Every structure is written in C-alpha cells, then in structure tokens.
Amino acid sequence: MITTQNTNKLTYSTITPKIGLTSALSKTPTEVIDVIIASQLKGRGGAGFPTGMKWKFAADSSGDIKYVICNADEGEPGTFKDRLILTDYADLVFEGMTIGAYAIGSTHGLLYLRGEYTYMRSHLEKVLADRRKNNLLGKDICGKKGFNFDIEIRMGSGAYVCGEETALIESLEGHRGEPRNRPPFPVDTGFFDQPSIVNNVETFAWATCICAKGADWFKSIGTDKSAGPKIFSISGDCEKPGVYEFPFGVSIAQLLKEVGGTNAKAVQVGGASGICVPASEFNRKIAFEDVPTGGSIIIFGQHRDMLQVAKNFMEFFVEESCGQCTPCRDGNAVILRGIEMLERGECTTKYLEELCALGETMQLASKCGLGQSSPNAFISIVKNFKNELMGRAPQCACHE
Numbered sequence: 001m002i003t004t005q006n007t008n009k010l011t012y013s014t015i016t017p018k019i020g021l022t023s024a025l026s027k028t029p030t031e032v033i034d035v036i037i038a039s040q041l042k043g044r045g046g047a048g049f050p051t052g053m054k055w056k057f058a059a060d061s062s063g064d065i066k067y068v069i070c071n072a073d074e075g076e077p078g079t080f081k082d083r084l085i086l087t088d089y090a091d092l093v094f095e096g097m098t099i100g101a102y103a104i105g106s107t108h109g110l111l112y113l114r115g116e117y118t119y120m121r122s123h124l125e126k127v128l129a130d131r132r133k134n135n136l137l138g139k140d141i142c143g144k145k146g147f148n149f150d151i152e153i154r155m156g157s158g159a160y161v162c163g164e165e166t167a168l169i170e171s172l173e174g175h176r177g178e179p180r181n182r183p184p185f186p187v188d189t190g191f192f193d194q195p196s197i198v199n200n201v202e203t204f205a206w207a208t209c210i211c212a213k214g215a216d217w218f219k220s221i222g223t224d225k226s227a228g229p230k231i232f233s234i235s236g237d238c239e240k241p242g243v244y245e246f247p248f249g250v251s252i253a254q255l256l257k258e259v260g261g262t263n264a265k266a267v268q269v270g271g272a273s274g275i276c277v278p279a280s281e282f283n284r285k286i287a288f289e290d291v292p293t294g295g296s297i298i299i300f301g302q303h304r305d306m307l308q309v310a311k312n313f314m315e316f317f318v319e320e321s322c323g324q325c326t327p328c329r330d331g332n333a334v335i336l337r338g339i340e341m342l343e344r345g346e347c348t349t350k351y352l353e354e355l356c357a358l359g360e361t362m363q364l365a366s367k368c369g370l371g372q373s374s375p376n377a378f379i380s381i382v383k384n385f386k387n388e389l390m391g392r393a394p395q396c397a398c399h400e
Ligand SMILES: Cc1cc2nc3c(=O)[nH]c(=O)nc-3n(C[C@H](O)[C@H](O)[C@H](O)COP(=O)(O)O)c2cc1C
Pocket: 042, 043, 044, 045, 046, 047, 048, 049, 051, 071, 072, 073, 074, 075, 076, 160, 161, 162, 163, 164, 165, 166, 198, 199, 200, 201, 203, 204, 368, 369, 370
C-alpha cells in the first residue's frame, strides 16, 4: 500500500495488533467500558461525544442483536486522515470494532466505506481475512468461549450527508440517505431499529491503543476537556501538507510551524462545516473547548480571496443538502445568492447582516448537523474579513 502524504510519527505505528484485544478480553465487558470512560476518549468524527458513554448506553439497551458500525464515509472537505488510517492501520480499526463488540455484546460489525475509497476495499478485505485466519474475528475469538463477531464492508455512494450517523444507517438499510429525527439515538434504535454504536475510524483505532497502553497514558496527553492525541488532515497553502498527529490543545500557530504554513492569512478548522480563524487568532487552541475539529485543517495563504473561499463552501452545501428541512434546503441557497451579490458589489451591509442572522437561524433550526454547521464558515469569514468582502467592488446606491 502506498501512502504519499507527509506525516510525523503516529502513535498507531507503535501498537502491535492483538495486544489491545487480548487485554480487553481479560476484562469483563463492563470493565472495558470503564477503561474507555476513564480514558476520556471523545469521538473523533467531529461531534466529540464521549465514546465510553456511547458504548455504555448501547450495552445497557436491549435488542435482539446489536451492531458496531464504523463510519468511514470521510466526506468532509479537507479530510483524508481516515484514508491513511485505513490504509496503514486497518488492523487497529477492526480491532477497536471488535473491542466495542465485546463491550456492548454485538455479533455483527459494518464498515461503511466512502464510495471514492472503493480502491482500498480489496486491501481491507484481506486484513479482515487475515484476522479471521488468526482467530481475531469469527467464533470464540482469541479462545474466548461464546464471543463471536465478524465485520462486513458496505460501500457508500458519495453523498456527504450519509456521513451523518442516522443518514448512514438509513443508507445501510438500503433507503435514501436522509437523517432521522434524534432522539431516539442509534444506541437504542439504530440499524434496523436495533441498538448500534456508530464511531469514527480514528475513534476505534484509539480505543485499541487505550486497551493496549491504558487509560492513564491516553488522558495524560491533551487537555482536561480534550484528552489524547488527534490525527489531522492538513492541506492548502503550506510546504508539507499531509496527515499529522498532535496532542489536543496544540495551537494553530504551532501546527502551522510544523507544516511550513506560517505565512497564512487564515485557517479553516473543521472542514467546510468548521470555522475560519484569522491570523490574529492563531494562538487559539485546537480542542473541543476552543476550536473543535474532526481533523480537517485547510490553510489559506495571503493571496487567497476569502469571498471565493466562502462561495466554494456554500456551493458544496447547496449541492449536498438532502432537502428534507427548509432552513438548510433554502438557507444555503439564499446565502450563496448573497455571496454572488457581494461578488457583483450589490450587497449592502444591512443585507449582509441579515444573511448572518439567517445563518444563525439555520444553526438553530436545521434538522441535522449539516444545516446546523453549513453557515459556520460564511459567518466567520464575514466576521473576520468584512472589509475584504465589502470592499471588492462598487457598492450599490443603498449601501449603508
Ligand atoms: C453532514 C455530516 C457528515 C458527517 N460525516 C462524518 C464522517 O464522514 N465520518 C464520521 O466519523 N463522522 C461524520 N459525521 C458525524 C457522525 O454523525 C457521528 O457523529 C460520528 O460518526 C460518531 O462517531 P464518533 O463519536 O466516533 O465521532 C458527520 C456528521 C454530519 C452532520
């Protein structure tokens, strides 16, 4: 398998498969959940929900069968860390799913793989086959009587919204990929209405590392509210774009130094649905309590036109909105039209403020995370680069 990106040393490269699983199987399922809770691991897919609590809810929920689902849809613009993890460390991901299965009492795992990653399916199938051969999947795993679990791979088809966990489950069930109302949550009513845990690729790999190295090791890294290391996809105007590991709490400035991007004008943290941080705030920390991210970091150099940045993101959301709810279906299109007015110098300051207010309404009123976060980039670009946006073309007569 070829990986061409730059990277620094990832903890994953120091973990030997099977050690985490063997350690987990020497404990009771409840004890495994306690270890994950004690580690303070939060989901790496973006929302940051505590993983141990998610597993506990699913373990406590009753159902005929329980499912472990790995979200490998990786559709957020600027995110490609899961691709590297699956390419180089698939064993750790499948092992994390197996540990999750033991913890919640599941027999069936599903890896929902981004359609564009079809090329790596044969590699992943081979890793699964080897794990079956080595009794790390299948019946009586590692000799643990009665612990039976296997994993199948299902392909996505390129819809960004299918990364949202309930849309993903709809898609897995063979339906159109549209988000469900929450509650009920997948831990109670997930795949075919059975208790299911949905976790990110990176989250499962960290669960394996935690079982191998211990909860104390994990929480000794990072900050009080954001424990552990984090894997980042770093792209844009820098010398060494790639996949990097930093502890949570790293400042944007530190990260830029590492990748040769110190002359940046702005950094988009969290992909298209994240926020755009200007150079004056590069001392801010990447952590759930300051600037959160699922891992996407896009660097913009001095020459970048921030209106085009905002336009690019809004075009993406207009295209990807599933259209189920009005704030997102219409709101994204209205903001995009406003950006086109700005391009022509036809947008007043007052209308720009109204567009930001619309964005805030979308954040509150949209049904799922797509519409709740799609205005983030636009609002932060208006806040931080208003002069650049307004000063680009002749204003109309009613400009205030
Ligand atoms: C529009 C949208 C797209 C998402 N895409 C992904 C994705 O590609 N991968 C992912 O792990 N989580 C994605 N999420 C978050 C998932 O809904 C869910 O929170 C996550 O898979 C839970 O795993 P974690 O707790 O390990 O982070 C997305 C959310 C939204 C709203």
